[in-house]
Amino acid sequence: MIRLIGTKVECRDVGFMYDGEERPVLHQLSFTVQPGEWTAVIGASGSGKSTLCQLLSGLLPRSGGGTREGVLLLDGMDPASAPLADVTEAMGVLFQDPDAQLVQGIVEDEAAFGPENLRVAPEEIERRIVASLTAVDLLDRRSDPVRSLSGGQRQRTAIAAVLALQPRLYVFDDACASLDAAAQARFLQLCEALQGEGRTLITASGRFDDAARAAQRVIVLDGGTFVLDGPPEELLRRCGEQLAQLGLLPRPAGEAAGGAAARGAVAPQVARGGAAPPIAPPIVAPVTAPAEDAAGMQGAASQSASAAPTTAAAPNAPAAAPAARPPEPLLELRSLHYSYPGGREALSPVDAVLEARSWALLTGENGSGKTTLSRLIMGLLPAPKGSILWRGEDLTGIPVHRRAERIGYVFQQPEYMFTAPNVWEELVYSLHGGLSAAKRPEMTDAERSRANHLLETAGLAKRLHMSPYLLSQGEKRLLSLISQMILARPLYILDEPTSGMDYAAMERIVQLCRFVIDEGAAILMITHDPDIMRPYADSVIHLRGRNQEESVHIPKQHL
Amino acid sequence: MLIQYRRGSSLLHRYDPLSKLVILLCTAVIAMMLDQAWQQGVFLLLCIGTARFAGQLTWRSLLLGIRLIAVVAIPYFILTGLTVKGETVWMQWGPLTITTEGLNAAGAMTLRMFTLFLSSMAYIVTTDPRELVAELNRRLGVPYRFAFGISAALTFIPLLEQEGAQIRAAQQVRGHQPPKGLMSRIRYVLAFVSSVLLNALRRVQQTAGAMEAKGFGAYPDRTFRQTVNISPMHVISAFAYVLLTALLGWIV
Incomplete structure (x- = not known):
């Protein structure tokens, strides 16, 4: 019998309006989360999830301003007015942007910061550092500066910092946004373990993802109000269509194209190339592959095979349609690699070819060097001579602003x-x-x-x-x-554009990419959603991470 | 990142943060007291030697530091050299007169700037801000929120540097060419500085919120994970340095 030590959350007619805004972001929210319960709050971008998380933490309106209405109680106390010590012990929150909550600069200090504030004894703090960094698989980086970590590793550091607080309620706002598949799977196990200890959990995300499926209850937010509430299986069974309309589930084939056309959003070019296929459904079974299981050529091939039946109905991207391709590749990477001045390797050698009018995904576990690779191409980091060729010409020495005439680049932030x-x-x-x-x-x-x-x-x-x-x-x-x-431009490099996005927003991204591909451009997209994006891609460049052998470039026929 | 703590095991690194702070303050007092250029020159060389050999700062980083402050110090030297009145005229050119006294005063003030800057830089580079905060709070009873303010100011400089680099990269990616001509240079700098400030402000706000969410300020005191070993030798040497400073003050 689990001892329920979790915090009880009660919301009655809660509404919220930011300062200077005319319309409330949230209105009339009423719900109760029982101690030890795992509730997933899902909603499309802009639905008010993050605001709800900040209200639960008391940060809104305590220091963020705005006006809250209704009653919000954590174990009977109002987080906006209760003593900070009580609130911090009752709940720990992971906000959406990891960079905004790393305050100390060194990985282990981030984990120690909360417990130190709560006057935990040094020996116990050390124990918590080890436990929380082990839980997110970052113990070997404990003494490293946060800025030397990749986006996903920073996210994991931020998760560890919340774990070390050991609160009775955890609120995770989009915790999986930039995590690789193995880290996502580990995060779900972690949530189960926390729940097993009797703690309360609230996870928020922009899709009906694995966290929502694993939760006991799912609350769906739209436009600041609850539209659905129930156990995940039941919602999936009864309200699939509504969830798809809200962008929380992938839309069935056929409907998406019609919907897009009805909105008038499809450009003539896209229409000529064929109706935009909807986002392919994700693999429903939770990802259980451990980190060590190299998702390389073999792994990727078998994963795409399992995704094939679900995507077969979708017409393929126009990029795959036969088109007059120039004989010379647009971009060629020849054992491109990079090490930081200190000597730590950030990217192990990669060979890849990108053709015009093609769409390549750049995948790999957190810290495998995806962003580094894109920055090397853009000239934001110095690349070895002769390792990046543009239509056969070495890009060495060409400054960033000149490369920007050929390459559009979208940052992670x-x-x-x-x-x-x-x-x-x-x-x-x-x-x-x-x-x-x-x-x-x-x-x-x-x-x-x-x-x-x-x-x-x-x-x-x-x-x-x-x-x-x-x-x-x-x-x-x-x-x-x-x-x-x-x-x-001939090439666009997009650094994790789909991170934390709902399906409707991802569909927009896909449409935008197809629009420029139809014009003749190529896309290099870094993503942690390869299962969703693979049907559109012509090739995948998969970077090997730690303890793995080499990176691979997988062409379409092997996907 | 020039002005930022770097882990190491040099003598200055091993010094406890408070004894070292006392020594830094006394160094500043001595630099303020000396008014001859040659005295300042000797003192600056001593400081550079200490930073290089006791603090293991590289010649490169010291040179970069000198170059950074030279941007202010050299125009300051020229202005002071030309404006301070003196009797021994060394050179005259139209209305401009350079006197030995003027040169001496300008030299002393300029070298003082280098000493103050480089000694502070050596302190920051060799002092773990976490230890400083912990010691200020534990030994001197400085409220930890205030002590954190100091450490935040120290970590804010590299943060600004980092944000600046990100924003510069983003602007280049948006096709910003390196500016040519005065007006476009000014426009470029203005756009850059305003972006950095805007982002820094946003960052400060977010950080404050994040610290609060982790219970910062929940109690009047907090624990510190790390303990600093204070060697009696450090305290004695710092005390000796204070006495030396007082003695110099009495002589000069």
Whole structure:
């Protein structure tokens, strides 16, 4: 019999409005989470999940401002007004952006920070550091600076920092967003273990993912209110269609194309190339492969084979259609590798070829060097001479701004790219390079229609006057994507554009990619959603991580 | 990252943070007291020697530090050299007069800048901010929230450096060319600085929230995981240095 030490969560008619906004983000939310229960809150980008997580932590409105309505209680106390010590012991929260919550700079210090604040004895803190870093498989990096870690490893550090607090309630906001498959599987096991200890869990995500399937109860948020509530199996059985419409499940084939056409979002070019296939359903069974099980050529091949029946109904991407391909590859990588000045290897040698009008996925476990590889191509890191060829020509010595004429690059963190005060200005920025409205040349009709098409496809047409920083995380990603696509270029490199995205938003990304591919561009997409993206791709470059042999480039026929 | 703690095992690294802080402060006091250029020169060489050999700072990083502060120090030297009045005229060129006294004063002030900067840099590079916070709190009773403020200021510099590098990369990716001509240079710098500040502000806000979510400030005190071994030799040497400073003050 498990002793239920978990916190009880009670919400009655909870609503919330940010300062300066006119409409509430959340309204009339009422629910109770019993001690020891695992509840998954799912909702598309902008549905209010993150706001709910911050309300539960008390951070809103305590220090983030805004107005909360209704009653919110954790074991009978209001987190916004109760003493901080009581709140921290009752609940620990993982926020959406890992970089925003790593405050100490060294991995082990991040884990120690919370317990130190709660006056835990040094010996016990050491024990918790070891336990929490072991749980996220980062014990061997305990003395490393956080900035030397990859995005997924930073996410895992942030998870470890919350684990070390050992609260009675865990709130995880999009914890799996940039985790590789093995780390996601480990995270689910961890959640089960925490629940096994009698603790309460609330996990939030943008899809009906494995965490939602493993939870006892799923609450679906849309536009700030609950639309569905029940055990996952029951929701999947009864409300599959509604979940798909909300973008939380992949839409059945056929319907997606119709829906997209009805929205008028499909560009003429895309329509010519064939209706956009819907996002392929993920593999339903939870991923159980351990980290050591190399998901290399063999692994990838067998995974795609298991995905095949579910994707067979979908017409294939137009990129796969026969087209006059130039004889010379667009981009060629010849044993491209990179080590940091300290000597630590960030990328082991990779050979790959990318052709024009093709779509390549760049996959690999956390820390295998995906972002490093993309930065090398872009010239943001120095590559060995002769290791990156552009149409046969060595790119060495060509500065970043010149490479930017050929390559569109989208960062993992969209905020870094923002330079303009509103969505429209951000989008058209690349057309004039920062000139004031009076000095810049008039936009041509073609530019204007391209801009409108991109906005429409990204679903940002109604957000033109909003500050990019105020968009939801998914919208920020879409904006940074179309701000690059506004200029037609031969290659676009996208660093984890699908991370934490709901299926509807992913469908938009797919449409945008297909739009530029139809124009003749190639796409190199870093992703932790290879199962979802593989049906669209022409090849996969899989980077081997620690303890594995070498990276492989898998062409379409082997996918 | 020039001005940032680097792990190491040099003598300065092993010194306890508080004794070392006392020595740093006394160094600053001595630098303020000396008013002859040659005295400042000798003192600066001593400081550089200590940083190099006792702190294991590389010649390269010391040179980078000198170059960084030279941007301010050299114009300052020229201005002071030309404006401080003196009797022994060394050179005259139109309305400009250079006197020996002026050169001496300018030299002393400029060298002092180097000493203050390099000694602080040696302190930061060899002192683990975590240990400093823990010691300030444990031994001197400085409230930990305040002590963290100091350490946050120390870690904020590399953070700004890092954010700056990210934003510069993002701007290059957006096709920003290296600026040519004064106006475009100014525009480039303005756009860059405003982005860095905006992001830094956002970061500070987020960090404050994240610290609160981990119970920062929940209790008036907190525990520290690490313990610092204070050697009596360090305390004695710091005390001796204080006496030396007082003696110098009495002589000069």
